[in-house]
Amino acid sequence: MSFRVTEDRGVKLSAVLLAATVTLIPSSSPVVSVAYAASLVATMEGPVARALAQRSGLRFVGEPKGSRALANLIRAGLRNPDVFITADPALLNGLVTQYTIFGSARMVVAYSPKSAHAGLFADAAGGSISIIAALSAPGVRVGRTDPAIDPKGARTVRTVQLLGQHFHQPGFAQNLLANAQEFPEEDLAVRVQTGELDAGFFYSTETAPMGLSTIELPPDTNLANEIAFAIAIMPHAADRQNAQTFLSFILYGQGKRILEAAGLHFFKPVRVVVPPGPPTKGTPRI
Numbered sequence: 099m100s101f102r103v104t105e106d107r108g109v110k111l112s113a114v115l116l117a118a119t120v121t122l123i124p125s126s127s128p129v130v131s132v133a134y135a136a137s138l139v140a141t142m143e144g145p146v147a148r149a150l151a152q153r154s155g156l157r158f159v160g161e162p163k164g165s166r167a168l169a170n171l172i173r174a175g176l177r178n179p180d181v182f183i184t185a186d187p188a189l190l191n192g193l194v195t196q197y198t199i200f201g202s203a204r205m206v207v208a209y210s211p212k213s214a215h216a217g218l219f220a221d222a223a224g225g226s227i228s229i230i231a232a233l234s235a236p237g238v239r240v241g242r243t244d245p246a247i248d249p250k251g252a253r254t255v256r257t258v259q260l261l262g263q264h265f266h267q268p269g270f271a272q273n274l275l276a277n278a279q280e281f282p283e284e285d286l287a288v289r290v291q292t293g294e295l296d297a298g299f300f301y302s303t304e305t306a307p308m309g310l311s312t313i314e315l316p317p318d319t320n321l322a323n324e325i326a327f328a329i330a331i332m333p334h335a336a337d338r339q340n341a342q343t344f345l346s347f348i349l350y351g352q353g354k355r356i357l358e359a360a361g362l363h364f365f366k367p368v369r370v371v372v373p374p375g376p377p378t379k380g381t382p383r384i
Contacts, residue, residue, distance in 0.1 A: 212293030
């Protein structure tokens with residue numbers, strides 16, 4: 099099966115989490131390989147993988163990464179997962195004949211108690227200072243993802259711009275975006291979690307599973323109506339039945355309940371989309 103994992107810090111964390119899951123099911127058990135938005139890493143590699151093994155006997159093999167980066171790898175034939183979960187449904191156009199938009203999230207700022215500025219962000223969470231005052235304080239290290247490869251990175255730019263408008267601080271966005279450090283999506287949460295970064299911009303689905311404290315943003319800045327997740331079975335799935343089992347588990351089974359508990363808002367009903375035109379041909383699974 100052609101499904102490689104990038105050896106960076108965030109994915110190594112995923113591998114550690116997955117190791118605990120593998121003990122629940124023999125390595126010879128049937129596999130479902132899933133490429134997915136790294137904003138879901140803690141939930142997918144932990145409770146989702148465990149529940150999938152217990153309920154279906156399938157062994158979850160996942161690759162978390164920025165959605166756009168994964169889509170580019172799939173288009174180039176460098177990844178051939180059974181299932182793709184993306185935080186930008188439009189990325190599935192041209193890859194599959196059908197996909198399902200199933201849930202939404204919102205943008206938040208998160209910080210760790212290990213941050214040297216945790217008290218400052220706790221004040222922002224409590225409303226005693228504004229979030230832009232906390233983010234702009236001297237010495238505060240803020241992280242974000244690359245907007246060129248990760249939809250969350252592009253949404254972070256938009257959120258920061260909206261925050262500047264909301265608080266009537268026209269120079270805020272330019273200053274923050276110039277000083278914030280960029281990391282791969284699967285790495286950013288780890289750096290905030292350990293206190294290496296003081297705060298970062300995340301989806302609401304990420305923070306609780308990673309043990310991060312959350313600061314809610316004003317409704318006119320959090321993009322709650324714009325962030326959607328979609329899932330699809332890929333044309334070259336090794337076993338379409340296993341892929342269908344996983345898709346049903348996420349959309350209607352225990353996986354749905356797990357993702358809801360992690361902060362994902364499921365649409366009622368989910369939205370099936372048939373994109374125009376046939377999918378482009380990628381490298382077949384070998």
